[in-house]
Amino acid sequence: MSLGAFVRSVEEWLLVSRRLMLCLTVCLLSLGPWLQAQGVDESGDGSEKGDLSDISKEVLRGRIVCLAESMHEIYDTHLPTNHEHLYGFRTTNGEFYTILRTKLSEAIFVDQRVRDRELVLSVRVIPKSRVIDVITMKSVKDGVVHDLHYYCFICAIRTVDPAICLCCQEAVEFMEVPLE
Ligand SMILES: [Zn+2]
Numbered sequence: 001m002s003l004g005a006f007v008r009s010v011e012e013w014l015l016v017s018r019r020l021m022l023c024l025t026v027c028l029l030s031l032g033p034w035l036q037a038q039g040v041d042e043s044g045d046g047s048e049k050g051d052l053s054d055i056s057k058e059v060l061r062g063r064i065v066c067l068a069e070s071m072h073e074i075y076d077t078h079l080p081t082n083h084e085h086l087y088g089f090r091t092t093n094g095e096f097y098t099i100l101r102t103k104l105s106e107a108i109f110v111d112q113r114v115r116d117r118e119l120v121l122s123v124r125v126i127p128k129s130r131v132i133d134v135i136t137m138k139s140v141k142d143g144v145v146h147d148l149h150y151y152c153f154i155c156a157i158r159t160v161d162p163a164i165c166l167c168c169q170e171a172v173e174f175m176e177v178p179l180e
């Protein structure tokens, strides 16, 4: 091979490899958004992180039900004799949701008075699930929407927490205040 031919073949090879690199870069760049759209984690550590503040709020109206009992009634699923209630939400149009137990939804799980009411919940439905993250809770009494919260008359503090007042450690009162 002459020197000229050798230089030409090296130049050709460089050109081809440069094109390959360009093609590969374009492929990777276009794959990024696709991977994100597929919800595939790119960090490689196996963790999947999401931001609920990006999810728009929804208002759901309905009642608290025991999902184990409801599913048993509708679909005849197995209901153990002494089951632990699995509280969920059934909307007025018959949709079922699982309620995430948080500071804001705690009252549903511990206060029978809340479970007896028709409720209007402001929620975020967690992506890829039927799990709701409760933001606010209102009740419906005699057709009127009421603000639902707890109140410590000693400290004059309102709270969503049905447990004792964090300030004075006394019991808090269940409050239902009609909203105009
Ligand atoms: Zn039950």
Ligand SMILES: [Zn+2]
Pocket: 152, 153, 154, 155, 156, 157, 165, 166, 167, 168, 169, 170
């Ligand atoms: Zn108090």
